[in-house]
Structure formats: C-alpha cells, structure tokens
Amino acid sequence: MSNFAQRMTAMEKSAKIIRNLFGAMNDPGIISFGGGAPAKEALPIDIVREIANEVMRADKRGVEALQYGPVMGAADLREAVVNDLLAPKGVAASVDNIMITSGGLETMNLMCQLFIDPGDVILVESPSFVHCVEIFEMFQANCIAVDMDDNGMIPEDLEAKILKYRPKMVYVIPTFQNPTGRTLSLDRRQKIAEMGSRYDVIILEDDPYRDIRYSGSDLLPIKAFDQTGHTVLANSFSKIFSPGSRLGYALANDEITSRLFDAKTATNSHTSMLPQVICAEFFKRGYYPAHHRMICDLYRERRDIMIECIDKYFPEGTKRTFPDGGLFTWAELPEGINTTELLVEAVTDPDVKVAYVAGEGFFTEGNGAGSNCMRISFGNSAPEKIKTGIERLGRLICSKL
Amino acid sequence: MSNFAQRMTAMEKSAKIIRNLFGAMNDPGIISFGGGAPAKEALPIDIVREIANEVMRADKRGVEALQYGPVMGAADLREAVVNDLLAPKGVAASVDNIMITSGGLETMNLMCQLFIDPGDVILVESPSFVHCVEIFEMFQANCIAVDMDDNGMIPEDLEAKILKYRPKMVYVIPTFQNPTGRTLSLDRRQKIAEMGSRYDVIILEDDPYRDIRYSGSDLLPIKAFDQTGHTVLANSFSKIFSPGSRLGYALANDEITSRLFDAKTATNSHTSMLPQVICAEFFKRGYYPAHHRMICDLYRERRDIMIECIDKYFPEGTKRTFPDGGLFTWAELPEGINTTELLVEAVTDPDVKVAYVAGEGFFTEGNGAGSNCMRISFGNSAPEKIKTGIERLGRLICSKL
Numbered sequence: 001m002s003n004f005a006q007r008m009t010a011m012e013k014s015a016k017i018i019r020n021l022f023g024a025m026n027d028p029g030i031i032s033f034g035g036g037a038p039a040k041e042a043l044p045i046d047i048v049r050e051i052a053n054e055v056m057r058a059d060k061r062g063v064e065a066l067q068y069g070p071v072m073g074a075a076d077l078r079e080a081v082v083n084d085l086l087a088p089k090g091v092a093a094s095v096d097n098i099m100i101t102s103g104g105l106e107t108m109n110l111m112c113q114l115f116i117d118p119g120d121v122i123l124v125e126s127p128s129f130v131h132c133v134e135i136f137e138m139f140q141a142n143c144i145a146v147d148m149d150d151n152g153m154i155p156e157d158l159e160a161k162i163l164k165y166r167p168k169m170v171y172v173i174p175t176f177q178n179p180t181g182r183t184l185s186l187d188r189r190q191k192i193a194e195m196g197s198r199y200d201v202i203i204l205e206d207d208p209y210r211d212i213r214y215s216g217s218d219l220l221p222i223k224a225f226d227q228t229g230h231t232v233l234a235n236s237f238s239k240i241f242s243p244g245s246r247l248g249y250a251l252a253n254d255e256i257t258s259r260l261f262d263a264k265t266a267t268n269s270h271t272s273m274l275p276q277v278i279c280a281e282f283f284k285r286g287y288y289p290a291h292h293r294m295i296c297d298l299y300r301e302r303r304d305i306m307i308e309c310i311d312k313y314f315p316e317g318t319k320r321t322f323p324d325g326g327l328f329t330w331a332e333l334p335e336g337i338n339t340t341e342l343l344v345e346a347v348t349d350p351d352v353k354v355a356y357v358a359g360e361g362f363f364t365e366g367n368g369a370g371s372n373c374m375r376i377s378f379g380n381s382a383p384e385k386i387k388t389g390i391e392r393l394g395r396l397i398c399s400k401l
Numbered sequence: 402m403s404n405f406a407q408r409m410t411a412m413e414k415s416a417k418i419i420r421n422l423f424g425a426m427n428d429p430g431i432i433s434f435g436g437g438a439p440a441k442e443a444l445p446i447d448i449v450r451e452i453a454n455e456v457m458r459a460d461k462r463g464v465e466a467l468q469y470g471p472v473m474g475a476a477d478l479r480e481a482v483v484n485d486l487l488a489p490k491g492v493a494a495s496v497d498n499i500m501i502t503s504g505g506l507e508t509m510n511l512m513c514q515l516f517i518d519p520g521d522v523i524l525v526e527s528p529s530f531v532h533c534v535e536i537f538e539m540f541q542a543n544c545i546a547v548d549m550d551d552n553g554m555i556p557e558d559l560e561a562k563i564l565k566y567r568p569k570m571v572y573v574i575p576t577f578q579n580p581t582g583r584t585l586s587l588d589r590r591q592k593i594a595e596m597g598s599r600y601d602v603i604i605l606e607d608d609p610y611r612d613i614r615y616s617g618s619d620l621l622p623i624k625a626f627d628q629t630g631h632t633v634l635a636n637s638f639s640k641i642f643s644p645g646s647r648l649g650y651a652l653a654n655d656e657i658t659s660r661l662f663d664a665k666t667a668t669n670s671h672t673s674m675l676p677q678v679i680c681a682e683f684f685k686r687g688y689y690p691a692h693h694r695m696i697c698d699l700y701r702e703r704r705d706i707m708i709e710c711i712d713k714y715f716p717e718g719t720k721r722t723f724p725d726g727g728l729f730t731w732a733e734l735p736e737g738i739n740t741t742e743l744l745v746e747a748v749t750d751p752d753v754k755v756a757y758v759a760g761e762g763f764f765t766e767g768n769g770a771g772s773n774c775m776r777i778s779f780g781n782s783a784p785e786k787i788k789t790g791i792e793r794l795g796r797l798i799c800s801k802l
Binding site: 003015056057064113114261265 | 464676
C-alpha cells in the first residue's frame with residue numbers, strides 16, 4: 001500500500017531536509033542558532049492570559065471564539081491588519097481583500113492551490129526558504145532560482161528568467177530575507193511589481209519579518225507598487241504576536257480573494273477563532289506598540305552581539321550579512337569548508353554543541369551552491385549563549401583551515 | 402489574469418453550493434435548521450476561561466501555547482485522543498499514529514495530498530457531505546456515489562464499484578451520517594474494512610459525530626476491523642469541545658503517518674497551539690465526562706422534539722430518519738416537492754422564515770437525486786424555535802400538495 005500521489009515523490013527531497021532540520025533542533029544541551037523561532041521572552045503570555053480572562057464570557061466574545069467562524073477570518077482582526085499593520089507601512093487595503101490564514105505559510109499553500117498545475121514554474125530567490133520550496137514541490141512546481149546580491153533578487157536575471165521559463169509565480173521574501181537577512185532595495189521592489197503586471201506573472205511577496213526592524217528605514221512593500229493586482233502580499237503574526245497561534249494574512253485583489261475563499265474552505269474551513277479573537281483584542285486594546293518596541297529592543301541587542309562575535313571569532317575571509325531586522329544572519333565561510341559536514345561535528349562534539357542551518361538546503365539548484373554557507377539565527381538565544389556559542393563555533397571553523 | 406490552475410475549475414460546482422449555503426445561514430431573523438454548528442449552550446466557554454487563566458503563565462504552559470509546536474500536535478492532546486476518545490470506543494492506538502489537524506476536515510485535505518492524482522476515483526456515499534466533496538474535487542478526484550440504505554453504504558454496491566472503478570479511496574461517514582443521520586451497521590463496518598485490505602483501497606472513515614450519541618449502543622469503528630492499515634480514521638473536536646478551535650485528529654498506520662507529517666508541514670506547519678493546550682487540559686483536568694453528558698442531554702431533547710414535530714407537522718408520505726446521535730435528520734418529502742425551489746420561499750416568506758439545506762447538493766450524481774429531500778439540523782436551535790420552525794415549515798410544505 002504505497003500508492004501515493006505523484007506530488008509525494010516530488011516533495012521528497014525538501015521534505016527530507018525539513019525533517020532533518022527539525023529533528024536536530026530539539027536537544028536541550030545544544031545552543032541552537034538553527035530554528036527560526038522567536039525568543040520566548042518575546043511571547044505576550046501575560047497579555048494573552050489577561051485578554052482571555054476578560055473576553056472569554058458568553059456575553060462577550062466567548063461564543064465567537066469557540067463557534068464556527070467566517071472563512072475569511074474574524075472581522076476585527078482583518079481590520080487590525082488594514083489599520084495597524086498595512087496603513088502605517090504605506091499600503092492602502094480594504095478589509096474585503098484580507099484573508100486570515102493559519103500561519104503565514106498557509107498562504108503559500110493556498111496560492112499554489114489557486115495557480116499551480118504540475119510542471120508550472122515558480123521563480124525563487126537563490127537561496128530561498130526551504131519550507132516554502134517544500135510547499136511548491138508538493139504542488140509539483142518546477143522551482144527555478146533567480147540570482148541575488150546584497151540588494152536582493154536581481155531584476156535583470158528575473159526578467160531574463162521570466163522570458164525564458166514563463167513562470168506562473170515569482171516567490172520573493174523582500175525584507176530581512178530567510179535565509180540571508182538581505183533586503184530588496186526600493187527601486188527593485190518597484191521593478192518587480194511592474195514585471196508582474198507586464199508579463200502577467202503573480203508576484204508572491206512573503207514579508208513576515210518586515211515588522212521587526214531594528215535599524216534603517218522602512219521600505220514600501222512590492223505590493224505598494226502593484227497597479228494591476230498581480231502582487232499578492234503574504235504576512236504573518238508569528239514574529240509580532242505568537243508563532244504557535246498560527247495566524248497569518250494575505251492581501252490580494254478581488255478575483256484572487258474569491259478563489260482563496262474556496263481554497264481555504266477546502267483546506268480547513270477557517271482559521272482557529274480563539275487565537276484570532278485574542279490577537280484582535282491585542283491590537284484593539286492597544287498592546288501592540290509597546291510590545292513591538294520591547295521585542296525590537298530585545299532582538300536588536302541580540303543581533304548586535306551576534307554580529308560582533310562573528311566578526312571576532314569567525315576566520316578571516318568570512319563574509320556575513322548585516323540584517324537591519326528579522327532573525328537571521330548568513331555567513332559565507334572561506335572556500336573548502338563544507339557546512340553540512342561541519343554541522344555533524346558542531347552538534348556532537350562535546351566542546352562545541354552548537355547548531356545552525358547548513359546553507360546547501362536553501363539552494364534549489366542542487367549544484368553544491370551554498371555548501372560553505374550557514375544560516376545563523378540570533379532571535380532565540382540569550383546574549384550570553386550567543387557569545388559562548390559563536391566563540392565555540394568560530395573555534396571549530398578555524399580548526400578546519 | 403485568470404490563469405488559475407485546473408483544480409479551481411474542477412471545484413467550481415461544489416464551491417458554489419458551499420458559498421450559497423453559508424450565505425443564507427447568517428440572517429438573524431431566520432430560524433435556521435441549515436448549518437451544522439453545535440449549540441452555543443454546548444460550548445465550554447467558562448471552562449476555557451478557567452483553563453487559560455490557570456495555564457497561560459511562563460512557568461506553566463504559556464510558552465508552549467504561543468511558541469512553534471510539533472508538526473504532529475501537542476503530545477498530551479494526542480494522549481487524550483488515545484486514552485479518552487479511542488480506547489473507550491474499542492480502538493487501541495499508539496500516540497505515534499495520531500496527528501492533530503486544524504479541524505476534522507483538514508484530514509480529508511491531507512489525505513488527498515497523499516493519495517489523489519487528478520482523475521483518481523473516490524467512492525462516496527449517496528448522499529455525502531458536500532464540504533468534503535468540494536475538497537475531493539479541488540484535488541480533481543472523480544467522485545462516484547455508492548448506494549445507501551437505512552444501514553448506511555451498501556457493501557455489495559461498494560464492492561461492485563471498487564471492481565469497476567478501481568478507486569484510490571472510499572470516503573464514508575459511518576455514524577449519524579452527514580447529511581442523513583444514518584448509521585452504518587456493525588457487519589457492514591467489518592466488511593468495508595476487509596474490502597479496503599482485499600482490494601488495496603484506502604478507507605477514509607470520517608467519524609465526527611460518533612461521540613455524541615443519545616440513544617442506542619456504540620458500534621466499533623471501521624478502523625477497529627482494519628488488519629492492514631488501509632483504514633484511516635478522521636475525527637474532530639468540533640462536536641465535543643469547540644468547532645471554532647479547528648481541532649481534529651487522524652489515526653493512520655506508520656507509513657501514512659510519516660507522509661501526513663510531510664503534507665501537514667507543507668500546509669501550515671502545525672495546528673494552532675493555544676487551542677491544543679487548552680483542549681488537552683480540558684481532558685487532563687477531567688472536564689470532559691460531565692461536559693459530554695451535558696451536551697448529549699441537550700441534543701437528545703432537541704432531537705426528540707424535532708422528530709416529534711416533523712411527525713406532527715410534515716405531510717403524510719414524508720420519510721425521515723431517526724438519528725441516534727449527531728446533529729441532523731433527513732426528510733424525504735412526497736414526490737413533486739422540489740426542496741431547492743421551496744427553500745427560497747421558506748427563507749423569504751415573512752410567515753415562514755425557516756432555513757434548511759436542500760438535498761440535491763449532497764448528491765454527486767447530479768441527476769436530480771435528492772430533489773425532494775432536506776437536511777434538517779436540530780443541534781443549534783432551542784426547543785421553542787424547533788417547534789415554531791417545524792410547524793411553519795410543515796405548513797408551507799403542506800400548502801404545496
């Protein structure tokens with residue numbers, strides 16, 4: 001009985017990478033710069049208790065929180081998206097075009113339901129987020145990598161590949177990208193939006209890190225330059241509220257939104273109401289601004305320490321990004337060091353016991369690209385652990401040269 | 402820009418039925434026997450507040466409830482499934498084979514991810530649950546109806562259609578079926594499990610109503626007769642805890658479970674942790690037995706009144722089922738009455754203002770079957786409303802004869 005659908009074979013490679021990733025992260029004796037989880041200090045536990053205690057009554061929002069809810073999501077959470085998250089970032093949107101999803105990633109799944117037939121091409125950044133590549137491969141998409149530099153996806157290469165491959169979609173993480181921490185420059189954002197319109201290609205803009213910026217200035221999202229509805233904006237509450245709540249949202253034009261309604265209905269009817277109601281109250285009661293300042297201060301300190309330690313302990317010839325926000329930096333080690341092989345030693349050597357994510361898995365090309373790279377997360381480790389961990393990791397790397 | 406995937410066309414018919422269904426239900430001036438929602442009196446609002454107040458602390462389960470969680474679901478909720486829900490019903494299961502899903506329906510979506518290539522056949526009951534048919538059609542499955550009688554799906558017709566169509570899956574709601582309220586007899590359960598094994602067909606047993614039984618005796622699920630792992634059991638917390646929490650579970654063999662892990666990862670990573678933690682505590686703290694008695698008493702009364710009123714007010718020649726549990730009864734009116742046309746009048750006539758679900762949409766055959774049938778939900782209306790609504794509806798029906 002292994003009469004599985006073809007998509008299960010198509011996704012095997014990335015599924016294996018993901019399974020391995022998640023497996024290694026859970027050893028409590030390890031200092032893990034691997035996962036992309038927010039700091040536990042950034043979780044609004046007390047606020048959630050306070051809100052639940054207040055609204056979980058039959059005469060308040062208790063019935064709404066536990067009864068079946070709307071496919072599109074709770075009305076006031078959608079309003080919070082429009083007013084508290086999009087408007088301040090320069091995006092004018094109607095509540096009717098916002099769908100609440102079960103985590104940011106679900107939007108990628110739903111967008112594939114809408115647009116991807118087996119064999120369709122999706123252009124992705126090189127490197128890109130392996131978890132989304134897994135989704136695309138489950139839909140039997142053909143993922144083709146577009147070159148990046150320090151300013152993100154390179155428009156000239158994107159245009160050439162649009163013309164060559166006639167893709168259905170372009171998947172881009174414009175701000176503090178996963179895995180590199182890089183940010184797409186403003187003029188490229190405009191160019192990419194225009195290419196979506198000109199070539200009739202969906203630009204799937206996945207922007208879960210944009211709201212946690214620690215330095216530099218906000219940039220308008222690609223969606224702000226979209227004149228034709230070809231750009232769909234996906235975002236998440238994972239980094240600003242809680243990842244375990246699995247809350248995200250999509251902003252799309254009317255036609256796509258009505259299809260998202262159908263695909264969401266046929267996926268899980270609607271997103272869990274209890275977290276939606278509590279998250280909506282989190283915004284309505286004005287908790288967000290202070291919480292947001294607190295988490296940005298927390299992560300800024302961790303980023304600064306991480307960067308300082310990498311510069312101090314990693315060998316000469318290392319290149320690393322300086323992310324203005326988000327949770328990751330990306331280090332390119334001197335040639336000859338294979339980070340996939342090194343990882344085994346890093347997590348098992350009793351003098352090291354440090355985890356990161358090896359770079360190779362983020363490259364869909366599969367030609368050895370990224371084999372000397374690593375994604376290092378600074379979000380989930382206290383400053384002292386960052387110092388200890390990076391010192392140990394640096395020592396291990398230097399011993400290989 | 403309407404370059405949608407082929408599956409979006411495949412699902413159009415059932416998506417339209419569902420959109421219409423959900424649209425009509427929300428007029429507060431209407432007595433609605435339409436939706437399948439539990440009674441608001443059956444929602445454990447106070448219990449949820451109490452639990453949230455107690456466990457949402459950093460030193461208790463607060464971090465777990467808000468941080469990323471395991472793909473398979475919270476460990477103790479999976480244990481509650483094994484010990485509190487499956488063992489008492491005669492199903493021995495390992496926690497390793499339980500996955501928590503985002504509502505019962507998500508299991509159907511995930512199972513299609515695993516098994517359905519476009520054009521594959523799924524055998525469904527005639528009539529079947531239109532929401533799941535929508536899911537199957539999104540995966541471009543070819544849904545073929547199997548005949549039912551008062552004891553559920555007829556094994557002889559099932560076997561003939563397995564041999565004729567070589568299906569990938571058989572979808573069956575064995576207990577208090579949606580829409581008919583019928584229950585599959587014990588010997589048929591065994592026969593269907595055996596056919597799954599003999600013919601290498603997945604039996605997808607969707608059993609969300611089994612835990613709310615008001616009369617008669619429990620029957621072993623199909624899964625209890627499964628010797629080969631061909632049966633996958635899907636269930637839901639919607640009827641016994643809260644539908645808006647979107648919590649369900651799947652029980653499958655090792656091979657299928659490991660693929661469910663991949664498909665779930667590529668759908669939404671994992672189910673929202675906050676409702677999982679609270680639901681797990683609902684079982685661990687022993688709230689379930691008393692809550693379960695309360696909701697069964699509530700629904701039993703409503704069912705009895707509903708049946709009494711149908712017998713009293715519907716015209717002679719009406720056939721209706723007597724469901725021993727669940728939320729629905731199914732009425733077959735005298736020939737010549739078209740329930741789809743009648744519904745328009747029933748919801749708009751100021752002397753009626755009653756909604757139900759017309760029968761036709763539940764039949765995948767599309768040959769007019771069920772055109773004189775209606776699904777009537779008794780769960781979500783107080784006894785007085787049931788009396789008033791059925792009297793009015795009966796009067797309208799009688800006026801057409």
